[in-house]
Amino acid sequence: MVRKHLLRLGLSLASGLGVLWSCQQNADAMIVVQNGQPRATIVVAQDASEQVRRAAQTLQEYILKSSGAKLPIAATAVGNAITVGQNAAVDTSEIDSDGFILQGLNDHQYAIAGGSDWGTEFGVYDFLERYLGVRWLMPTDLGTDIPKHQTIDIPDTKIVQQPTYLSRQFSPINLTVNSPSGKWGRFNRARGRVEFHHNLLNLFPPSRFAKTHPEFYPVQQDGKRYIPKDDVDPHWQPNLTAPGIVDVAVERIEKYFEEHPNATSYSLGMNDSNNWDQSAVSRAKRNGKTNFLGYEDVSDEYFTWANAVVEKVLVKYPDKYFGVLAYNGIAEPPTKVDVNSHIVPFITYDRMRWEDPVLREQGRLLTQRWEKVSPVLGWYDYAYGISYQLPRVFFHRAQKYLSWGADHQVEYSYAELYPNWGSGPKPWVFSKLYWNPNQDVDALLDDWCAHFAGEKAGPKLKNFYSTWEKFWTVDLYHSKWNTDKGQYLPFNADPSYLMDVPQSYITQSDADFAAALQLADTPERKARVAKLKEMWDFYKASIITYQGEELASKSDPQSEKDALTLLDKAADVMVQASKRKTLLAAFAKDPLYSGSADYITRYPATNGGNWGPSLLWRVLPWVEKSASVKASMEKLAASTDPAVSEPAQLILHTVNGKSVLVSKNPSFEEGTAGWTTWDKSDESTTYHKGIWKATPDQAHSGKQSFMIKGLGRGAAIQDIAYEPGTYYAQVYCYVPEGSKPGTASVVLSVAGNSKMILPSTLITLKPGTWSNSVVPFTLTEDKTGKATAVRMLMLLDGFGPDGELYVDDAGIYKIDNK
Incomplete structure (x- = not known):
């Protein structure tokens, strides 16, 4: 190359x-x-x-x-x-x-x-x-x-x-596939030109070498050698100091180039693991330090090996290149060797976070350290959009860091883009900046918006994306969701950034789309804006529904007034939750949005299938004892919108005696019969052991409750048989006054089928008061036949040695909704 x-x-x-x-x-x-x-x-x-x-x-x-x-x-x-x-x-x-x-x-x-x-x-x-x-x-x-x-x-x-950046690759866009995204990538010149992904498991497959060369596999801390269970097991790194491992790698790579004469590169990318060889010989090749990510630094050993392999391959194939991942244990540059000029280290990081000046300086210094030992560099970015439930855009920051990288030997660029096309101009702008990062970003945005919607409507779309660019590059740094740890943000594990969206952003975005739709100047452009608005409607529904769920998890109405206030907010939340589900179902068949729908529904934290009715269920105790609250619930049950009426009717069925207890011993009058416990201290000395017992010291109803004291982390557990139907779990918790509580959650799961996702919720603990939590859920027919039980965990975490919590009236109820 x-x-x-x-x-x-x-x-x-x-x-x-x-x-x-x-x-x-x-x-x-x-x-x-x-x-x-x-x-x-x-x-x-x-x-x-x-x-x-x-x-x-x-x-x-x-x-x-x-x-x-x-x-x-x-x-x-x-x-x-x-x-x-x-x-x-x-x-x-x-x-x-x-x-x-x-x-x-x-x-x-x-x-x-x-x-x-x-x-x-x-x-x-x-x-x-x-x-x-x-x-x-x-x-x-x-x-x-x-x-x-x-x-x-x-x-x-x-x-x-x-191009400024020789390699301009976005995952999952494949230019060789005749798909809508593949065609788009090709038209926008998003071509990758060097292989660098995890590949050492393919270079040394255990099916080929486990018996003849077991020394190619790592010795672990316990002195035992790890032999991968099969050829796709990624949980290991080769023993790079094993005798003959360089020559075997050279032989296999040369054979690859013989069989693939058009290939211009080969990946020496480490496996996705930190299971490096711990033998004395290997450790002697390292610097004995921990890198900035907290991993053992193995860069000296790794690049000594990689240089030796590449130098031999170049004798026969002098024009080939070799990509590697500067990741985890080799995130920092080597200190004892320089990197061969035909090796391209890809430095991995989510560079949107460079909006933080401290992280920006750290990232630049790391690149400059690599610059001193490697003639050419690559950047690996986590520019995700697919599972975010807001348009994650950062156009101007991207231009700044790509321009800076081009001046510091970064010639190859790759992004885990996984676009949610609701991010509009983001992928297109990235493709243009990869070609030439020294462009006017606002001119690019004007160009995209004008072509997308027309000259008059374009500024409205640009303003829409400006609102969300401010969210991700300014507001985010005041968010509890944001972190300066790790290489990328928790895009699949935690959508709580939705809590940071103010109502003013929703109002402005609604206005921008209404104007853009009105001003779009051709039928084709109106159709484009309408398609983009579908994803905005999903984003909006996600914001409102998630914020409603969070409000429910933190609410424990202590008065009739509190309960009526929650009911006032519940109707809109349930309408938006229904709309969200409808849109996700439609997106699953949409050539533009199907990838996002699949990703969002795949992960428990982003799925949101159970978001919506929690605010209603938080007032269940007040429906039972307040005529005013019950009357308000009856009004909701009479709504013409099923998204509002059906959950309200379920609650009224419950209050009117149409629910039946299906779990055992909810009020602990029989001691702890029917319940089991899990104590993390049995697995790790990091946690202190808890005391568990039924006691008459406190009771929400009856004469006893279940006291848990001094528990570092653990749970009270009960299983019920899996049977399709509509259910709710209810728990009451009490923390004595003067006690410093940890966190308590109701966690529901399906035993036997982890793909079936049930809701969980935090319990708002108020010392001196019994706190209530109600979690509705539905069990559908399990066509796989794997589901055996529903498990309810009363999960406690972070209680000190003197921390004390009482649990009572903890049960699962099945509702007759006929």
């Missing part, structure tokens, strides 16, 4: 953003289409590759869509001609393989020629963007904007383009 450094920043010879997206027509322009009629031929050499031929067909296709004129494709032409592919009159020897030249050769000949077939293909896409105004804004035909032209003429201006 030869790096041609001419025009390092990917600028055209007629430099400037204006040239990149528009070009002044002139009297000498060559006419391609005139009044809807073809006036030129697309010329492709007879021996051109299939890739170049497809590029020429794409040029033909989009000129036809724009003007109605179908230009013929031929090997030769008389008259005006656009040549696609290598041209003797165009010197591409000094440009990168992804780069290209657009050049008028005379008044009737125009050339599109790349540094390789990829460059030629990308040159065609640039031509269509530049001279026809085509934009591939999002995947699918709906996301493609093709302005109409009766006449198309092109100037003889010479344009030279090549």
Whole structure:
């Protein structure tokens, strides 16, 4: 992979953003289409590759869509001609393989020629963007904007383009797959050019080496050697000091290149584990330190091995490159060796967090340390959108760090983008900045928004994304959700950032979308805005529903007034919860949003299938004892909206005696019969042991409750048989006055089928008062037959040695909702 450094920043010879997206027509322009009629031929050499031929067909296709004129494709032409592919009159020897030249050769000949077939293909896409105004804004035909032209003429201006970042890869977008996202990535030049992902398990598969070379596998802290259970087991790293392991790696890599002659790189990426060899020989190769992530630093050992392998492979294959992950145990640069110039370390981090000046300085210093020992670098970013339930956008921060990286030997870029296309311009802007990070981000946003929605509607969309960019780059740093720990933010594990969204952002976003939808200037653009608004409606429903759930988890109404206040808020929350479910179901079949729907529903923390009715259930005790609260519940039950009426009717069924206790001994009058306990101190000395006993010292009802004292972490547990139906779990907890409580939660799960997700909730503990929590849930038919029981845990955490909590009236009830 030869790096041609001419025009390092990917600028055209007629430099400037204006040239990149528009070009002044002139009297000498060559006419391609005139009044809807073809006036030129697309010329492709007879021996051109299939890739170049497809590029020429794409040029033909989009000129036809724009003007109605179908230009013929031929090997030769008389008259005006656009040549696609290598041209003797165009010197591409000094440009990168992804780069290209657009050049008028005379008044009737125009050339599109790349540094390789990829460059030629990308040159065609640039031509269509530049001279026809085509934009591939999002995947699918709906996301493609093709302005109409009766006449198309092109100037003889010479344009030279090549990428700042040689590799510009987004996961999960695969340019070789004929899918909407694959096509979008190809049109926007998002091409990866070096392999670097976890791969050592494939280099040393246990099926091949476990018996003949067990020494290739790591000795663990206990002195036992770890032999992977199969070829896909990632929980190990090879013993890089084992005799012969360098030569075996060289032999296998050389064989790979023999079998894949077009491959330009091979991954030496570590496995996704920190299980490194702990033998004395291996440890002697390390510096004995812990890196900034808290892992044992094995960079010296690793790069000593990698250098030895690469130096031998380069003898036979001198133009190959080798990507590695600067991750976990090799997150910091080696101190005893430099890195071979054909090795590309990819430094992993979520660089949106560089908005924090402390983290930015740390990240820059780390890159600069790598810069001193490695001639070329890659950046691996966690730019996720897919599971976030807000548009996670940070356009200006991305431009700043990509521009900085380009000045510090970072030539390869990869992002776990996993886009939620509700983030609008984000993937497109990233693709443009990977090509040239020194662009005006606001001009890029103006361009995307204007093409997406029209000149009048565009500013409204831009304002919408500006609101959410402020959230992620300003507001986030005042959030309890944010952390400065680790390499990336907890995108799948915790959606509590939704609690930080103010009502003003929702109101402004609603207004921006209403205006954009009204002002969009064509039916196609109105349809685009409407599609984008579907995801905003989902975001909005998620905000309102999650905030309602959090309010419910922290609410324990102590008066009739408190209960009525919660009921007033409950109706809107339940409507939004219903809307959220409906949208997710529709998204599952949507070519644009199906990936997001799958990801969001896959993880328990983001699924939200049980979000919505909790506020109603928090007032259950007051429905039982207050006529006013019951009357308000009856009004909700009479609602014409099933999202409101059905949960309210369930509660009334419960109050009216249509629920039955299906668990045992809820009030502990029989001691602890039916209950088991789990104490974390039995597994770890970090936690102190608890005292568990039934006692008459406190009782919510009856004569006894269950006292738990001095528990570091643990739970009272009861299982019931799995049977489809509608249920609720109810628990009362009491913490004595003067006691410092930890946290208490009701956690429900399905034994036998972990894919069936049930809700959990925190209990608001108020010393001196009995706190109540009610958790409704539904058990559907388990078609797998694996579900055996429903488990209820009263989970306690963080109580001190003197911490004391009483549990009473803890049961599961099945509701007859007929």
